[in-house]
Amino acid sequence: MLRILKLIVLVPVLAALSLMLGTGDVFAAGRAEPWQMWFQPAATPVMERILEFHNLLLIIEVSIVVFVLAIMCYIIFRFNAKSNPVPSKTTHNTLLEVIWTGVPLFILIIIAIPSLKLLYYADKVQDAEMTLKVTGNQWYWNYSYPDHGGFAFDSIIVPNAELKKGQPRLLTVDNPVVLPARTNIRLLLTSADVIHNWAVPAFGVKLDTVGGRINETWVNINKEGDYYGMCSELCGVNHAFMPIHVKAVSKADFAIWVKKAKKDFADVEVPAAAKLAQADAPAVAR
Amino acid sequence: MANETTVAEAAPAKAHGNGHENGHGHHPTGWRRWLFSTNHKDIGTMYIVLSLVAALVGGAMSFLIRLELAEPGIQYNLFWLDNEAAYLQFYNVLVTGHGFIMVFFVVMPAMIGGFGNWFVPLLIGAPDMAFPRMNNISFWLLAASLVLLLIAAFTQGGPGTGWTVYPPLSNAEFHPGAAVDLGILSLHLAGASSVLGAVNFITTIFNMRAPGLVIHRMPLFVWAILVTAFLLLLAIPVLAGALTMLLTDRNFGTAFFDAARGGDPVLWQQLFWFFGHPEVYIIIIPAFGIISQVISTFSKKPIFGYLGMAYAMVFIGFVGFIVWAHHLYTSGLDVDTRAYFVSATLIIAVPTGIKIFSWLATMWGGSIDFRTPMLFACGFIFLFVMGGVTGVALANAGMDIAFHDTYFVVAHFHYVMAIAAVFAMFAGFYYWIGKMSGRQYPRVLARVHFWMFFIGVNVVFFPQHFLGMAGMPRRIPDYPDAYAGWNYVSSVGSYLTTASTLLFFYIIWRTLRSGEKVAANQWGEGATTLEWTVDSPAPFHTHEDLPDMREKQPAE
Numbered sequence: 001m002l003r004i005l006k007l008i009v010l011v012p013v014l015a016a017l018s019l020m021l022g023t024g025d026v027f028a029a030g031r032a033e034p035w036q037m038w039f040q041p042a043a044t045p046v047m048e049r050i051l052e053f054h055n056l057l058l059i060i061e062v063s064i065v066v067f068v069l070a071i072m073c074y075i076i077f078r079f080n081a082k083s084n085p086v087p088s089k090t091t092h093n094t095l096l097e098v099i100w101t102g103v104p105l106f107i108l109i110i111i112a113i114p115s116l117k118l119l120y121y122a123d124k125v126q127d128a129e130m131t132l133k134v135t136g137n138q139w140y141w142n143y144s145y146p147d148h149g150g151f152a153f154d155s156i157i158v159p160n161a162e163l164k165k166g167q168p169r170l171l172t173v174d175n176p177v178v179l180p181a182r183t184n185i186r187l188l189l190t191s192a193d194v195i196h197n198w199a200v201p202a203f204g205v206k207l208d209t210v211g212g213r214i215n216e217t218w219v220n221i222n223k224e225g226d227y228y229g230m231c232s233e234l235c236g237v238n239h240a241f242m243p244i245h246v247k248a249v250s251k252a253d254f255a256i257w258v259k260k261a262k263k264d265f266a267d268v269e270v271p272a273a274a275k276l277a278q279a280d281a282p283a284v285a286r
Numbered sequence: 287m288a289n290e291t292t293v294a295e296a297a298p299a300k301a302h303g304n305g306h307e308n309g310h311g312h313h314p315t316g317w318r319r320w321l322f323s324t325n326h327k328d329i330g331t332m333y334i335v336l337s338l339v340a341a342l343v344g345g346a347m348s349f350l351i352r353l354e355l356a357e358p359g360i361q362y363n364l365f366w367l368d369n370e371a372a373y374l375q376f377y378n379v380l381v382t383g384h385g386f387i388m389v390f391f392v393v394m395p396a397m398i399g400g401f402g403n404w405f406v407p408l409l410i411g412a413p414d415m416a417f418p419r420m421n422n423i424s425f426w427l428l429a430a431s432l433v434l435l436l437i438a439a440f441t442q443g444g445p446g447t448g449w450t451v452y453p454p455l456s457n458a459e460f461h462p463g464a465a466v467d468l469g470i471l472s473l474h475l476a477g478a479s480s481v482l483g484a485v486n487f488i489t490t491i492f493n494m495r496a497p498g499l500v501i502h503r504m505p506l507f508v509w510a511i512l513v514t515a516f517l518l519l520l521a522i523p524v525l526a527g528a529l530t531m532l533l534t535d536r537n538f539g540t541a542f543f544d545a546a547r548g549g550d551p552v553l554w555q556q557l558f559w560f561f562g563h564p565e566v567y568i569i570i571i572p573a574f575g576i577i578s579q580v581i582s583t584f585s586k587k588p589i590f591g592y593l594g595m596a597y598a599m600v601f602i603g604f605v606g607f608i609v610w611a612h613h614l615y616t617s618g619l620d621v622d623t624r625a626y627f628v629s630a631t632l633i634i635a636v637p638t639g640i641k642i643f644s645w646l647a648t649m650w651g652g653s654i655d656f657r658t659p660m661l662f663a664c665g666f667i668f669l670f671v672m673g674g675v676t677g678v679a680l681a682n683a684g685m686d687i688a689f690h691d692t693y694f695v696v697a698h699f700h701y702v703m704a705i706a707a708v709f710a711m712f713a714g715f716y717y718w719i720g721k722m723s724g725r726q727y728p729r730v731l732a733r734v735h736f737w738m739f740f741i742g743v744n745v746v747f748f749p750q751h752f753l754g755m756a757g758m759p760r761r762i763p764d765y766p767d768a769y770a771g772w773n774y775v776s777s778v779g780s781y782l783t784t785a786s787t788l789l790f791f792y793i794i795w796r797t798l799r800s801g802e803k804v805a806a807n808q809w810g811e812g813a814t815t816l817e818w819t820v821d822s823p824a825p826f827h828t829h830e831d832l833p834d835m836r837e838k839q840p841a842e
Contacts, residue, residue: 032768036756039688050688057685061675068642068671072664075649079585080656087586087812088651097591100643101636108632111678115632116625118684123621138460169358170766194455195551197616197691201757206687208617210552211454212545215618228766232616232691232759234381234448236455237374240762 030202030227030246031171040202043227043248044219046122047204053118060107122204125218128186132179136189136196136209136231139238143177148258153265157241171228176245178261180254181221189215194236200229200244208233221248313826321426324418326403327824329425331722333399336425337392337711338791340432344387345787347380352746352780355773360764377763378446383439385449386469389569390476391432393707397572398480398518399425401714402487402511404722408817408824409505411496411833416489424483431475438468445469448761450558451532453543453551458536467536470529477522477529484518487511496816496829498836502596505815506589509596510575513603514568520607521564528557552617559610566703567606571599573710574641577663579815580713581645584660585652586812591644598637598644605634615683616690624683631681638674642667655812658732662713665740666706673702676751694754697747705743712739712790720808724823725801731793738786745779 029041042048078084135142137154144152158172179185189198191209199206200219207215221227229244249257314322323329354361354377362373403421407414415421438445442463447456456466491512495504504512531542532554541547543554582589589595611619611627619627645667654660676698680689689695712735719727749772758769765773807818820828 032756032758032766034768035771036768037752037772039755040757046687050685053682053685054679054688057679057682061679064675065671068646069668071646072649072667075646075652075654076656076664079649079652079654081653084651084653087653089587090651091588091590091592093590093647096643096647097594097640101640104636104639108635108678111682112629112632115628115682115684118682119625119628120621122684122687168766168768170764194460195452199691199757199759201688204687206616206690210545210618212550213552213618229757230759230762230766234378234452234455234761236460237371237378237446239378240759240764 030225031168032201042204043202043221043223043225044204045222046219047202049118049121050204053114056114057111060111122217124216125184125186125220127184128218129184130180131186131188132177134187134189134198134209136191136193136198136235136242138193138236139231139242141173141177141196141198141242141244142192145258145261149262151262151265151268153261153268155245157243168228170241171230171243171245173243173245176226176247178247178249178254178257179219179221180251181224181248183251184220185218187217187219189217195233196231196235196242197233198229198244199232200227200246202227203229203246205229206232221246224248224250322422323425324414324422325826326407326415326418326421327722327826329421330400330403330405332425333395333403333428334401336429336432337396337400338794340387340391340395341787342791343436344384344392345784347384347387349780349784351377351380351384352777354763355765356777357774358765358767358770372443374763375443375446378448378761379439379444381761382445382448382469383435386435386473387432388704389449389565390473391428391435393569393704393711394480395428396711397569397576397707397714398483398487398511398514399428401507401576401718402483402514402572404824405718405817406487406490406508406511407494408721408820408828409508409815410491410494410499411816411829411835412490412494413827413829413832415486416494417486420482420486424479424486427475427479427482431472431479434468434472434475438465438472441465441468450555450562452558453532453535453554454545456532456536457544467533470533470536473529474526477526480518481522484515484522487515488519491515496833496835498834502593503835504596505575506578506592506595506599507572507575510571510573510578510599513599514571517564517568517571517603517606521561521568524557525561525565528554528561531557552614555614555617556611559613560607562613563610564603564606566699567602569707570703571603573666573707574599576710576714576717577645577666578648580659580663580717581648583717583809583812583814584655584657584663585649586654586810587648587652588814589644590647590650591640594640595644598640601637602634605630605637609634612681612683612686615686628681628683632678634681635674635678638670642671642674655809657716657809658727658729658736659713659717661733661736662709662716665736666709666713669701669706669709669743673698673700673706677702689754691760692754693750693758693760696760697750697754700743700747700750705747712736717809718817719797720804721817721820721822721824723798723801724803724821725797726804726808727793727797727801731789731796735786735789735793738782738789742779742783742786746776746783747779749773749775749779 032040039051042051130147133144133146140154140156142152142154144150153175155173155175155177158174160169163169163172189207189209190213191211196209197206198209203219205217205219207217225248227246231239231242320328320332362370442465445465454460491508534540535542535544541549543549543551545551578589578595609627609631612631615624679685680698716727716732753769753772758765804822806821807813816833
């Protein structure tokens with residue numbers, strides 16, 4: 001009972017206080033900020049196009065809602081029983097009915113054209129420079145690098161008690177996945193058990209990892225930095241606790257990291273599911 | 287030859303004799319009246335009571351979910367469970383149970399079983415449903431189904447699969463124990479109940495209309511129930527097939543959904559959503575029907591563009607069957623497949639737009655009494671438009687990359703389908719409670735209820751758009767600290783919503799206990815449909831002499 005009272009009364013007070021004093025926590029790009037009401041900034045060309053397309057959608061959405069609300073307000077004001085005691089008997093107007101069928105159809109075509117363009121653009125990349133393989137597990141991710149000797153490692157959440165200062169709760173992992181910036185990277189996704197979903201909001205990437213299937217998508221990260229995501233398909237009790245942390249570095253730094261990682265992760269076995277993916281993956285320039 | 291004639295003549299005479307006896311004060315009383323009921327009004331009442339009971343359970347589940355999400359961290363001491371893993375599973379069971387209960391045991395029983403049973407026969411001038419005994423079985427199967435589902439929730443950890451029950455998570459390997467099996471059996475019973483109900487409605491509406499009440503003059507609520515019944519008839523068997531496959535996968539060594547043995551987990555998603563998408567129209571189309579009746583009554587005008595309204599529902603029902611894979615945009619479907627489903631899904635905006643504009647045109651020029659049912663109808667239009675425009679955004683597979691499985695989707699479907707349906711249920715309740723109970727609801731309290739509920743649900747769900755855009759996934763018990771602010775606001779909204787729901791139960795009690803008596807037609811000149819020609823409360827048997835509709839003006 002006390003707990004409930006605390007949730008209802010104490011939390012807003014604390015929330016207001018922390019807002020006034022400022023949280024003091026520096027929030028990096030690549031993840032949400034407190035009270036965020038919008039998308040995270042785009043870090044890939046796909047996400048840039050998604051945001052652009054959403055701007056169009058938002059204008060249409062808001063116009064429709066405002067239009068309908070305006071009509072409703074006018075009706076409430078003008079056609080209530082006091083203002084208009086005698087109801088009209090109009091029940092048909094062919095022109096009006098044709099308009100409100102035709103205009104929405106026209107608006108939908110305006111939406112559909114950029115929508116399909118975006119869809120095909122986001123689907124696959126033709127000239128991938130490297131491949132990253134992602135295997136979902138209950139409840140961690142395994143990453144492997146088939147174009148760099150095929151080493152692999154697990155990426156597991158850091159428990160709250162072991163977080164260092166500045167590391168975000170529920171987003172920090174022991175081994176972030178490192179990728180080069182400004183590089184076309186093919187992502188191949190699969191799962192070792194149930195369905196998971198590898199999603200990084202700033203990249204405009206969200207794709208299921210399904211056992212027995214290899215799903216493909218791609219990223220080209222335009223800026224070095226840390227980017228975070230979370231599993232986006234219900235996968236059991238620890239669904240909320242298998243975050244994704246992508247560290248984007250320059251190509252030179254990436255080459256250095258690969259050398260080190262090859263040694264560090266030399267004795268980590270590539271999961272069977274990812275080996276399958278490797279066999280199926282088209283050859284890419286190494 | 288002669289013998290056969292005699293038998294054929296004797297049978298109707300005998301049947302008539304029985305009907306006559308039952309019709310005049312010899313109907314069963316006490317528990318027999320309810321358990322053995324073949325009366326469409328009593329069965330309708332039982333459906334509504336079941337819906338109210340289930341609403342308390344499903345609503346409590348959503349309240350617990352919002353309490354858990356009110357602040358970052360795991361609040362497992364809220365539920366007096368010491369083991370964190372057990373609690374996390376319990377949280378997933380809450381999410382699952384909330385979905386199942388609200389869909390199958392709150393909205394469907396209230397709108398189809400409750401208002402459908404009560405008012406379809408009254409509106410078409412029929413004395414009862416076509417198959418009264420089957421009607422009884424439909425109800426009791428659903429009651430058994432609810433009991434099974436509640437047992438499932440407390441069996442060996444419960445089903446923590448989400449209402450979509452995706453394998454492999456729902457396979458025996460990841461959900462050992464009987465919980466998911468019990469859930470499957472529960473859905474089988476609910477499905478059988480729905481199919482029997484659907485057959486009953488279709489037969490009743492096609493064959494038992496009063497003389498002169500041709501199809502194109504039926505009230506829109508009857509149209510809505512007819513379309514819904516067809517959707518049920520076509521969608522439920524697919525669910526039943528998929529559930530049976532899952533059941534044999536779990537227990538009898540088949541591998542329909544097991545990739546390791548040649549099956550395909552995505553096949554389940556296709557089958558489930560081939561049922562699941564029509565299912566959301568099964569929920570919202572009866573709502574369209576109720577809203578049409580209410581708006582026409584209180585605007586004191588016939589519905590604008592009647593035929594367009596009726597066939598918009600038919601079209602929505604049809605398109606509902608060819609858009610299911612827009613729930614699978616991130617499953618790894620081929621890009622051309624997704625392009626088709628984008629185009630098909632966008633089309634839905636046209637008939638739904640026709641409905642919105644026709645409602646507005648019905649109100650236009652009207653002399654509108656803003657009684658409580660009408661307030662809920664206006665609230666419905668607002669919510670449906672809000673959820674509709676976000677639906678247009680979600681229809682785009684490219685855009686859906688950003689929205690899929692986030693709180694944006696949660697906000698969208700609660701606006702367009704869940705809360706909108708509940709608004710229609712409240713509109714229907716306040717509209718028809720006088721006819722059902724003979725009592726007037728307390729007017730001021732009902733208005734307070736509307737405003738509390740309207741503000742409450744918007745405070746719950748509007749901030750969830752922000753959470754979704756910022757990237758917060760669905761179905762998680764804890765979230766990164768950045769999402770704390772809007773989650774807290776959303777939880778505050780749920781406290782208000784919960785309070786308004788308790789007020790609603792008080793209103794029911796007040797109405798039944800001390801509401802003033804109402805006349806046969808409590809709404810005046812706008813209420814032109816047949817239910818307002820019989821006494822309030824509606825007598826046990828109505829339309830024993832079929833009303834003659836041949837003289838009346840066509841409804842269109």
